[in-house]
Structures are given as structure tokens and as C-alpha cells.
Amino acid sequence: MQIGNIIQLLSGGLAMGAIYVLVALGLYITHLTTHRVNFGQGDFLMVGTFLMLLLRKVGAPLGVAIAATLVVLAVMGWLLERIAIRPLDRKKTSPVGAFSWILTTAGIALILQNVIELGFGKTSQYSAPLFSSQRDQVVQVLGAGLFVEEILVIVAAILIVAIFYAFMFHSRWGKNIQAVAFNPESAKLLGIHTDRVKTGVFIIAAILAAVAGILIGPLVTINPHMGLVLTIKALIVAAIGGFANPVGILIGGILFGIFESLSNYLDSGFGDLYPLLAALIIIAVKPSGLFSEGRADVR
Amino acid sequence: MSDNALNAKRDPKRLPYLLGIICFIVMPWLPLNGFYVFLAQTFFYTLIAVIGLNLLLGLSGQMSLGQAGFYALGAYGSALTALKLGWPVPLAIAFGTFLAALGGGLVGVFALRTRGLYLAMTTLAVGYVLDILAQRWIGLTGGAMGLSGVPQLEFGLPKLGPVFFFYFAGTALIVIQLLSDFIHDGRFGRNLRAIRESEVFAASVGIQVSRWKAGIFAFAAALAGMGGAFFAHQSGFVGSDAFTVRLSIALLIAAVVGGLGTKSGPLLGTLILLGIVEVIAGIDKYGLFIYGLILVTVLLAFPKGAAGILDSLTTKLGLSRKKITLLDATIPSSKEQLSELALRRIANEGTSLCLQGLSKSYSGLKAVDEVSIDIKPNTVHGLIGPNGAGKSTIINMIAGVYLPDTGTITLGGQNISSLGVAERAHLGLARTFQNLQLIEAVSVLDNVMLGVKHQQSYTKDFFDWLFKNSLEKNERQESMNILNFLGLGHLADRLPGELPYGHRKLLELARAIAQRPRILLLDEPIAGMNAQEAKEIAQVILKLRQLGITIVLVEHNMEFVMSVCDELSVLNFGRLIAHGTPGEIQQNPTVIEAYLGTGVKK
Numbered sequence: 001m002q003i004g005n006i007i008q009l010l011s012g013g014l015a016m017g018a019i020y021v022l023v024a025l026g027l028y029i030t031h032l033t034t035h036r037v038n039f040g041q042g043d044f045l046m047v048g049t050f051l052m053l054l055l056r057k058v059g060a061p062l063g064v065a066i067a068a069t070l071v072v073l074a075v076m077g078w079l080l081e082r083i084a085i086r087p088l089d090r091k092k093t094s095p096v097g098a099f100s101w102i103l104t105t106a107g108i109a110l111i112l113q114n115v116i117e118l119g120f121g122k123t124s125q126y127s128a129p130l131f132s133s134q135r136d137q138v139v140q141v142l143g144a145g146l147f148v149e150e151i152l153v154i155v156a157a158i159l160i161v162a163i164f165y166a167f168m169f170h171s172r173w174g175k176n177i178q179a180v181a182f183n184p185e186s187a188k189l190l191g192i193h194t195d196r197v198k199t200g201v202f203i204i205a206a207i208l209a210a211v212a213g214i215l216i217g218p219l220v221t222i223n224p225h226m227g228l229v230l231t232i233k234a235l236i237v238a239a240i241g242g243f244a245n246p247v248g249i250l251i252g253g254i255l256f257g258i259f260e261s262l263s264n265y266l267d268s269g270f271g272d273l274y275p276l277l278a279a280l281i282i283i284a285v286k287p288s289g290l291f292s293e294g295r296a297d298v299r
Numbered sequence: 300m301s302d303n304a305l306n307a308k309r310d311p312k313r314l315p316y317l318l319g320i321i322c323f324i325v326m327p328w329l330p331l332n333g334f335y336v337f338l339a340q341t342f343f344y345t346l347i348a349v350i351g352l353n354l355l356l357g358l359s360g361q362m363s364l365g366q367a368g369f370y371a372l373g374a375y376g377s378a379l380t381a382l383k384l385g386w387p388v389p390l391a392i393a394f395g396t397f398l399a400a401l402g403g404g405l406v407g408v409f410a411l412r413t414r415g416l417y418l419a420m421t422t423l424a425v426g427y428v429l430d431i432l433a434q435r436w437i438g439l440t441g442g443a444m445g446l447s448g449v450p451q452l453e454f455g456l457p458k459l460g461p462v463f464f465f466y467f468a469g470t471a472l473i474v475i476q477l478l479s480d481f482i483h484d485g486r487f488g489r490n491l492r493a494i495r496e497s498e499v500f501a502a503s504v505g506i507q508v509s510r511w512k513a514g515i516f517a518f519a520a521a522l523a524g525m526g527g528a529f530f531a532h533q534s535g536f537v538g539s540d541a542f543t544v545r546l547s548i549a550l551l552i553a554a555v556v557g558g559l560g561t562k563s564g565p566l567l568g569t570l571i572l573l574g575i576v577e578v579i580a581g582i583d584k585y586g587l588f589i590y591g592l593i594l595v596t597v598l599l600a601f602p603k604g605a606a607g608i609l610d611s612l613t614t615k616l617g618l619s620r621k622k623i624t625l626l627d628a629t630i631p632s633s634k635e636q637l638s639e640l641a642l643r644r645i646a647n648e649g650t651s652l653c654l655q656g657l658s659k660s661y662s663g664l665k666a667v668d669e670v671s672i673d674i675k676p677n678t679v680h681g682l683i684g685p686n687g688a689g690k691s692t693i694i695n696m697i698a699g700v701y702l703p704d705t706g707t708i709t710l711g712g713q714n715i716s717s718l719g720v721a722e723r724a725h726l727g728l729a730r731t732f733q734n735l736q737l738i739e740a741v742s743v744l745d746n747v748m749l750g751v752k753h754q755q756s757y758t759k760d761f762f763d764w765l766f767k768n769s770l771e772k773n774e775r776q777e778s779m780n781i782l783n784f785l786g787l788g789h790l791a792d793r794l795p796g797e798l799p800y801g802h803r804k805l806l807e808l809a810r811a812i813a814q815r816p817r818i819l820l821l822d823e824p825i826a827g828m829n830a831q832e833a834k835e836i837a838q839v840i841l842k843l844r845q846l847g848i849t850i851v852l853v854e855h856n857m858e859f860v861m862s863v864c865d866e867l868s869v870l871n872f873g874r875l876i877a878h879g880t881p882g883e884i885q886q887n888p889t890v891i892e893a894y895l896g897t898g899v900k901k
Contacts, residue, residue, distance in 0.1 A: 037416065039364075039423075087599055099362050100598050102419045103551060106364070107598075110548065110591030118584065228544060232427055235420040243416075269435060273428055280424060284408055287417065 004144035009261045011141075015150040015219060017257020018157030022212040023234035024241070024249050025164055026205030031243045032181040033201045036085055036101045040109025042230030044206050048073050048213025049127060049222050050116050056128050070210050077206025081199045084108050109227060117224040127217030153215045160211055161250060168246065177201060236279045242289025252290060316473075323469050327462045336461050337533075342573055343468040344529035349553040349565040349572075350479045351522025356551075357560030358488055359515045360495030362419040365406075365426025366523045367546035369399040371433050373524025374542070375440055378449045378531040388452050389467070392528040399524020400517045402429075407513035426547050433539035445538030449531055468529050475522065476566070481761055483562045485770050489749050491515060492560075492738045499700055500736040502720035503729075504750050504814060523550070548590055549576070556597050558606030560740065567605040650711030650727065650817045650849060651676045652697065657706035659692055666692045668873040669706075674818075674866075676711075679840060679850045681860045681881075684870035685894050690853045691733065693870075694822050697851070698730050699723045710818065727817030731807045731824060737795040743806055744791040747778035750813030781809050785839065801832040808839065819843065821852040825859055837863050857895070861885070869894060 023045060027037040038044065048069050055065035084104040129137070131152040138145040168174040179187040180197045188194050220226075237256050241248030256275050264271035282290060327336055348370060355361050377395030380386040386394065406425055433440050440446065452463040482488050490511055493501040498508050531537045549572060557568020575593070579586045601608060652674040659667040667689040674680045682690045695701045697708060699720040707716045715723055729750070737746050751774040764770040782788045785805050795803060804824065811819055824840070825833040833856065840850060840863050854860050860867065861881040869877040869884060871893045877884055884890055 031416070035416075039419070084595060084599075099360075099415050099419065100602070102362055102364070102416070103555065104595050104598050106548070107591040107594030110587040110594070112591075114585060114588035114591070117587075228427070232420070232424050236424060239417065239420060270431075273431060276424060276428060280421060283417070283421070 003142070007142055007144035008146060009265055010258060011144075011146045011150050011154070013258035013261030014254060015153045015157075015257070016260065017254035018154050018161070019212045019216050019219075020230075020233055020237045020257055021161060021250055021253035022157060022208050022215070023230055024237040024253055025161070025246065026208035027234055027238045028241070028243060028246060028249055029168070029177070029208075030201045030205045031238070033177055034085075034198050037105075037235070037238075038080060038109075038202070038205060039102055039106040039231060040080075040112060040227065041205065041209055041234055042232075043109040043112045043227030044073060044076060044209035045213040045216065045230055046222070046224065046227040047076070047112055047116060048210035049217045049226075050120055050224070052214050052217055053120075053125065053127050053222070062130065066214060069214060070207055073206045073210035073213075074203050077203040078199060080105065080108060080206070081202035085202070086195075086198070109231075113224050113227065120224065122224065124221040124223045126221060129218045130214070149218045153219060156215060160208075164208070165246065173200075232276070236276065236283070239283050240279055240290050245289065248289055316477075320473065323466075323473070327465050333461065336465055338573065340461070340465055340468055340529075340533055342569060343465075343472045344526045344533070345550075345553070345573065346565055346569040347468075347472055347475055347529070348523045348526030348550055349557070349569050350475055351519035351526075352550050352554045353557070353559060353561075353565045353568075354479060354482060354491070354522075355515055355519035356554060357564065358482070358491040358495065359512065361512065361516060362415065363422040363516075363519065364419050364544070364547055364551070365422035365424070365429075366519070366550045367542045367544060368422075368426035368429035369403055369520040369523035370527035370530070370546060370550075371429050371539075371542035372402045372520075373399040373527030374531040374537050375433070375527075376524070377528035378446050378537045379439070381450045381532070382446060382448065388450055388532055391450075392525065392532065395528030395531070396521050396525040399527065400521035402524075403520020404513060404517040406520070407516035423544070423547075426544060430539070430542050430544065433542050440537075440539055443539050445536055447536045449535045449537060451532050451535050464529075464533060471525065471529070475525075477765065479565070480562050481764055484764065485760060486748075486753060486757075486774075489738065489741060489745055492740055493749055496738050497736055499720065500732065503698060503700075503724055503732075503736075504810070505721050505724035507721050545587070545590075548594070552590060552594055552597075556593065556604055558604030558608075561604070561606040563609075564604055564606040567609070571605060651709075652711075652818050652849065652851065653709040654693070654697070655707045655709070657693065657696060657703045657708070659689075659696060659701060659703050665873050667696070667703075670870070670873070670875045671706075672868050672875065672878070674849060674851060676849050677844060677847055678865040679844050679852065679863050681864035681867045682851065682853045682870065683855075683857075683860055683867055683894065684876075687872075688870035689873040690870055691822065692873075694730070694820055694851070694853055697818075698728060698820060724814065727815070728820065729811040729814035729816035729818070730820035731804075731811050731822055733822040733826070735803055735807055737803060737807060737810075739794065739796050741794075742791065743787065743793050743795055743798070744775065744778055744782065746795060746806055747781055747809045747813050748774050750810040751777050752815065778809075778813055781812050784812075785809050786835075801828050804828060804832075805836070805839075808836070812843070816848055819848050819850045821850065821854075823854055824852055825854060825856055833859055 023041055026041055031037050051069045051072060052065055055068055056062075060068070084107070085101050088100045088104065129149050131149060137148045139148055139151070140146075168177065176187070176192050176197055177200070179190065179192055180194050184194050187197075216222075233256065237253040238249055240252030240256070241250075256279065259275040259278070260272060263274040267274070326339060348366060352363065352366055355363055373392075373395035375395075376398035377388075377391040380394050381388055381391035406422060434442055436442075437444075451460050452467055453460045454463060456463075482491075490501065490506050493504065493506060494508055494511055501511075502508050527542075530541070552575075553568035553572035554565060555568070556571050557566065558564035575589065579589060597604065603610075654670060654672045654674075657667055657670045658665065670689070670693065672680075682693060684690055692701065696703050699715075699718060699722070703716065707714055709715065710723070710726055710728070713726070715726065718726075738749065748771065754771075754773050760771060763772070779788065779791060782791055785808065787802060787805055787809060790798060790802065795806060798806065804827075808821075808824070811821075821840075825836050828836065837859060840852075844850060852860075852864070864881055867877075867879065867881055867884045868875055869887075869890045876893060877887045877890045879887070885895070
């Protein structure tokens with residue numbers, strides 16, 4: 001393997017890793033606050049990607065397309081919490097126990113897959129590039145030909161992760177979210193509208209899925225059933241960070257992306273399975289995740 | 300069988316089973332389209348897989364989104380051994396089932412440590428990995444093109460193959476449905492439901508939680524594998540398309556729609572599922588949509604599923620006769636039995652409990668600091684002190700929920716410091732919880748039976764249940780005696796949720812007594828009770844001490860504490876500040892300042 005080759009693989013892995021981080025942060029923020037996640041997070045991403053594809057096809061300018069996609073997904077996040085998650089909390093004694101939300105959110109994901117499939121067909125499609133003039137525009141970096149699109153996706157993802165962190169740890173909203181996560185009852189006593197926060201985090205998660213969906217479009221071929229794999233990988237990346245450590249998620253996601261890129265190169269048949277299996281073993285051995293101390297979160 | 304035995308107790312499960320078996324024997328000989336026989340076969344093996352999922356999710360509360368993976372393991376395990384190694388079909392099916400159980404046991408490693416979200420994630424991922432392997436490992440599985448010519452059950456008579464298969468799969472199903480009913484009715488179901496309620500609680504009654512969780516997971520995987528193995532031999536073709544996440548979802552739908560945690564749920568759910576599949580076959584375009592819609596609607600609107608709906612319908616229409624339970628009315632306890640209860644207790648002589656230099660910190664904060672207490676056998680020992688003094692931490696360290704940072708705990712001369720909760724329960728530690736722990740889904744009597752030691756082998760239990768309509772008779776009688784002892788006998792058939800708070804507290808005490816403790820830990824036994832109820836509890840506690848049990852209790856009601864305790868230990872800020880008889884403690888100036896206050900003089 002040449003140096004150039006390695007740089008190419010690193011750049012591709014970094015780009016995908018950044019996407020995983022974005023999707024996983026959505027899972028992280030809802031789990032932190034409500035102990036629930038959307039098992040269709042990947043399918044929300046898929047809807048975002050196809051919306052972009054559609055809007056660009058009908059000639060909407062890039063900015064408008066992005067804005068519209070974000071708004072639609074935000075509404076979907078709101079609806080998801082209202083329809084598929086909140087009503088379950090009122091039923092204390094559901095036979096599925098405390099985990100009905102896993103099945104309802106998965107059910108919504110199936111519906112979304114079907115709707116998109118009816119609209120766009122089963123076959124794989126290509127999205128138009130976001131930043132570069134054509135799909136395979138390449139720049140030379142250290143003797144390696146890198147896709148402009150990939151580099152810009154990485155930059156955009158890093159920016160958004162930074163914004164997310166600033167929001168979480170330095171804004172009033174973020175502090176409210178943390179208060180609700182710490183103890184919903186006392187947060188309520190402090191005058192925080194916990195219900196609004198709980199809906200809010202699902203909206204944020206959906207927006208993160210939309211952003212990831214917009215960015216991933218030009219990198220891969222897209223199809224209505226791409227969501228499941230992304231949900232699985234995002235869940236695993238979030239679990240590597242113990243579902244409680246955003247820095248762990250950042251590191252875990254990027255390592256996962258790079259590992260995947262390398263193993264795909266070395267074994268084109270089963271390469272994508274190695275990082276999954278490795279991560280599963282890590283979680284089995286250390287259920288609290290690689291980057292956190294203490295016991296597993298067994299709620 | 301004598302008429303007498305027939306009249307004495309009608310076995311409620313006999314009629315449905317007989318009907319089912321008659322239909323089953325007759326069906327292949329009816330002049331039906333072969334398609335219906337095929338459909339019935341599909342129903343049989345799908346139901347086997349759904350029964351497993353119902354036990355897993357409905358009883359133990361563990362989520363699996365990857366049953367398709369185990370189904371695939373069973374299918375390939377059986378198809379390949381029969382096809383490539385020439386094994387006879389029944390042996391191949393057994394191997395497929397075993398392979399799936401093995402896979403399930405491996406994934407069960409996750410179940411040991413986590414549940415809920417993590418387990419859902421892990422099973423989803425494992426199912427996905429197995430699906431991908433089936434698709435891409437073409438050398439072994441043939442991928443989507445599949446394996447064809449998988450041997451079928453023929454015994455040299457190819458024409459009768461479908462009928463043989465029908466009987467084979469159907470017989471397997473009947474055995475498994477019986478097993479599932481047995482699990483629901485008896486000790487297995489109770490233990491699994493306790494685990495689902497709370498793992499700490501389950502361990503505190505002596506259930507080895509990790510073993511049970513891994514075991515039920517492997518069992519559910521084995522049943523999924525058996526379903527898959529039958530599938531592989533049904534038409535002689537196995538293609539990887541059959542094992543996508545869509546199958547996992549379909550099995551979940553059957554379990555949920557039928558009614559989770561009910562005996563008939565899987566049967567109803569599988570019927571509905573196959574109905575849906577037949578309908579969808581025409582409009583496959585909308586298949587996922589329909590699946591998703593059903594999942595969401597049922598969970599939101601009819602979480603009890605078809606079994607629940609049927610149940611409330613028959614009650615509404617007045618169709619359901621008086622409930623026939625396994626319990627022969629209410630079992631009265633004779634005077635002898637109540638005193639025999641007392642006699643038996645003596646076998647479990649209370650023992651001493653010795654805490655030596657116990658310390659426990661929570662992230663730097665010392666909750667318990669070098670506490671040493673000697674609890675003498677056959678006494679009532681009270682732990683008192685203001686909130687945050689460390690009482691609950693000590694109780695939890697004695698029970699094994701927390702391990703102390705330093706110090707040792709000795710139970711009757713045996714060092715138990717490093718033992719787990721369940722092991723300590725087996726040595727004779729029983730406890731009640733500050734926030735009541737009961738299994739809400741089963742009767743009051745069953746809640747007590749949770750504590751009673753198992754007295755004969757499961758095999759014997761099974762055959763008693765199957766042929767004599769009597770399950771765990773001795774355990775039942777013993778539990779009834781305890782309920783009568785506490786004056787709850789008339790409520791034995793009720794659900795705990797129907798009881799007032801005071802009775803729920805008593806019920807929890809009954810369960811702890813059923814464990815035949817040598818040491819009984821009571822965490823705020825009269826919190827929330829009125830004066831009359833508190834008096835009754837005090838009576839019970841004194842009686843238990845008479846029977847020889849050592850009792851350790853935490854309680855804030857001083858009147859109560861002073862009246863029942865032989866000795867008291869007073870804690871403040873994690874330190875032991877006084878120790879002595881109630882009389883000594885009431886005079887102790889440090890205690891008065893820290894806790895009792897001067898008002899105690901009145």
C-alpha cells in the first residue's frame with residue numbers, strides 16, 4: 001500500500017466516521033434526556049437524503065433545499081415524539097415493558113422505507129454533489145488524489161459537531177437539557193418545561209439526521225433501505241461512547257469510520273463486518289463503553 | 300381414570316389441547332388443497348419461533364430484534380448437515396436447533412450485563428451480520444440463489460412427504476406449546492417475571508439472574524432455530540432472502556399482536572401474522588408499510604394484543620365461566636399447619652451477623668465510615684439515624700447490592716463479603732424493600748411462592764402439572780400457610796395491584812418469610828402505614844423473633860422502633876455514634892442531640 005493510498009483511505013474513513021458521529025450524537029442527546037432513542041434514526045437520515053435529491057432535481061437552489069430538508073425533518077422528529085414515544089409513557093403497564101418505544105420507532109422506520117420506496121423505486125441512486133462542480137472532482141494532497149466532496153464533508157461535519165458541543169455545554173438550552181437529563185423532577189421545579197425539552201431533543205436528533213443525510217448523499221449510492229445499517233452503526237458508535245460521553249462518541253465514530261475504510265480495502269467481501277464485530281466484542285467486554293468509567297448503563 | 304378424579308378438578312387445559320390434537324390428526328386426510336397443508340406446516344414452525352420470542356420478551360422482558368439470525372442458523376445448520384453430510388432429517392433439525400441455541404447463548408453474554416437498549420442494539424446487529432453472511436458466503440449458503448435439493452421427510456414415500464412433515468412439525472409444536480404453558484404457570488415463569496420487574500429484587504429472592512437471562516435467551520434462540528430448521532426442510536430450498544430483518548420484525552409482530560406474556564398469545568399472533576402475509580402477498584409494495592402500521596397501532600392502542608382483547612370480550616359477554624385456576628379453591632391451613640410452620644422455622648435457627656469496619660464511598664463522599672456492628676442471633680436489631688446517615692447503604696451492603704470498599708460481613712461465622720446477592724439469599728438472607736417490590740402480573744399467592752424453596756425436580760413438576768393438574772402443591776400449601784399466618788389468606792387469588800398499601804407491605808413480608816430466612820432485613824417496614832397496621836406488623840415481627848429469626852430493621856418511627864427492638868445502633872453522617880438497648884439509647888446525650896432531639900421527653 002502506498003502512502004497516497006493510505007491518505008485516500010483515511011480521508012474516506014474520516015468522512016464516513018464524521019457522518020456516524022452526527023447520527024450517533026442524535027441518539028446520544030435523546031438517550032441522555034429521555035432514555036429512549038429512535039430506532040429509525042438511520043431511516044430519518046435516508047429521508048433527508050432523498051428529500052435533498054428530490055429538491056435538487058426539481059431545481060431548488062442549494063440553500064433552499066437544505067433549509068427545506070432541515071425543516072421537514074424537524075417536523076418529523078416532533079411528530080415521532082408525539083405519536084410514537086410520548087403516548088407510551090402514559091401506559092405504565094404495557095406488556096412490552098419499558099421498551100415499547102423500540103418497536104414503535106422501528107415501526108415508523110418501516111413506514112418511511114415503504115413511502116420512499118414507492119416514491120423513488122428500489123434501485124440505488126446518486127445525489128448531486130453539494131460543494132464541488134462534479135462528482136469526481138479531485139485535489140492533490142501529499143501526492144494523493146482526494147475527492148473535494150469528501151474533504152468538505154469532513155470540514156462541514158467538524159463544524160457542526162463543534163456547534164453541537166457549544167450548544168450542549170454553553171447555551172441555556174443545553175443547560176436545560178442537562179438538567180432534565182440529571183433529574184426531570186427537580187428540573188421541573190426549577191421551571192424548566194421538561195415536556196418541551198423531551199420533544200426538543202427528538203427534534204434536534206432529527207435535524208442531526210437530516211444534516212448527516214445531506215452530507216452523506218454525494219458520498220455513497222443511496223437507496224430506501226440504507227437506513228438500517230446506519231442505525232446499527234450509529235447505535236454501536238454511541239455505545240462505544242457509553243451513550244453518555246460525547247467525546248467518546250466523537251473518537252469512537254471516527255475510529256469506526258477509518259477502521260471500516262481500511263478493512264473494506266483489505267477484504268472487499270466481508271470488510272464492512274469487521275468493525276461491527278470488533279465493536280460488539282468491545283461492548284461485550286466493556287459495556288460502559290471505551291471512554292467512560294464505571295458500570296454499564298443498564299436502564 | 301376414576302370419575303372422582305375427573306370431577307374433583309377439571310383440567311382447564313385439557314379441552315383446548317384435545318380439540319387441537321383432533322384437528323391436527325384429521326386435517327391432512329380431509330379433501331383439502333395441498334396448499335392448506337403447506338400453510339399449516341408454515342403455521343407450525345413459525346409458531347414455534349414466536350413462542351420462544353414470547354417467553355423472552357413477554358416473560359423476561361428482554362428485547363430481541365435479531366431472531367431472524369437464529370432462525371437462519373437453524374435453517375443452515377439443518378440444511379447443510381442433511382445435504383452435505385447426509386444426516387437424517389430429524390437429527391439435522393436437532394443439530395440446527397442446537398446451533399441456534401449455541402449462538403443465542405453467545406449473544407446471551409450481552410444479556411448478562413445489559414438489557415433494553417443495549418440488547419436490542421446487539422441483537423439487531425447480530426441479526427444483520429448473520430443476514431449478510433448468509434447473502435455473501437456463497438460457498439457455504441449459496442446466497443440468494445440458495446441451496447436446493449435439501450432432503451425432505453419422505454421415508455421412501457415422496458407422495459406422503461408433506462403429511463409426514465405436517466405430523467412431525469405439529470408434534471414438535473404441541474410439545475413446545477405444553478412446555479411454554481408449563482413455564483407460564485410455574486416457577487420458571489415466576490422467576491422470569493421477577494427478573495423483568497427488577498434484577499436486584501430477583502437476586503434478593505435467590506434467583507441467579509445472569510444464568511436465567513442467558514438461559515432464556517438461548518432457549519428462545521433455540522426455538523427460533525428449530526423454526527428455521529423446519530423451514531429448511533419444508534420445500535427443500537433455502538435462500539438467503541428469507542432471513543432479513545423483515546423476518547425478525549414479522550416474528551415480533553406476531554408476538555406483540557397476539558398478546559405478550561400470555562399463553563395463547565403466540566398462537567393467535569401467528570394466525571394473524573400468516574393472514575397478513577397472505578394478504579400482503581398480493582400487494583407486496585405496501586408490505587413494510589402495513590407491518591409498521593400494525594406495530595405502531597397495536598402498541599399504542601391494544602398493547603395487550605389479541606389475547607387481551609379476547610379476554611375482555613368474553614368477560615364482557617359473560618361467556619367466561621368462573622375462573623378455573625390450578626388452585627383448589629382457597630387452601631385452608633389447619634392449626635397444625637400453622638404451628639407446623641412454626642416448628643419448621645426452628646430448623647432455620649436465626650444466626651448472628653457481624654459487620655466489621657465497613658466503609659463505602661460514593662465518588663469521594665463517605666456514606667459509611669468504619670462501621671462495626673454485632674447483631675446477636677434471635678434478636679431484633681434496629682438501625683436508626685437521620686436521613687443520609689448511611690442506613691440504607693448498610694442494608695444494601697448486607698444484602699450484597701453494594702460491595703463495601705473496606706471491611707467484612709460475617710454471617711454466622713462465614714465471611715460473605717464477596718458473595719453476590721443471590722448467593723447471600725441462599726445462605727438465609729431475606730429482605731424487603733423501601734419501595735415495595737412485587738410481581739404485579741401474577742397473583743398474591745404466586746408472589747409468596749416466589750420466595751419458597753423449590754421442593755421437587757422440574758421433571759416431576761411437569762408431569763404432575765400435565766396429568767394431575769397440580770403444580771408445586773407443597774410450595775403452594777406452604778405459601779398459603781404463610782398468607783394465613785399474616786391474615787391475607789382470603790386475598791390469595793387477587794393481583795397485588797388490587798390490594799391496599801398496608802396489605803402490599805404485608806405481602807412483601809410474606810414473601811420474605813417464605814424464603815425461610817436466618818436473617819431478615821426490613822427496610823422501613825411500617826412507612827406509610829396507619830397506627831393499627833403498624834401494631835400488627837410489630838406483632839408479626841415479635842412472633843418471627845420467637846420463631847428464631849434474627850431481624851435487622853431500619854425505621855424512622857421511634858415508638859415502633861423502641862417497642863420491637865432489642866438493640867439499637869445509631870448512625871450519623873456514616874458513623875456509628877451509639878449502640879445499646881432502647882432504654883440506653885433514649886438516655887444517650889449524643890443521640891438526643893444528633894437525632895432524637897429533646898422533644899422526646901415531652
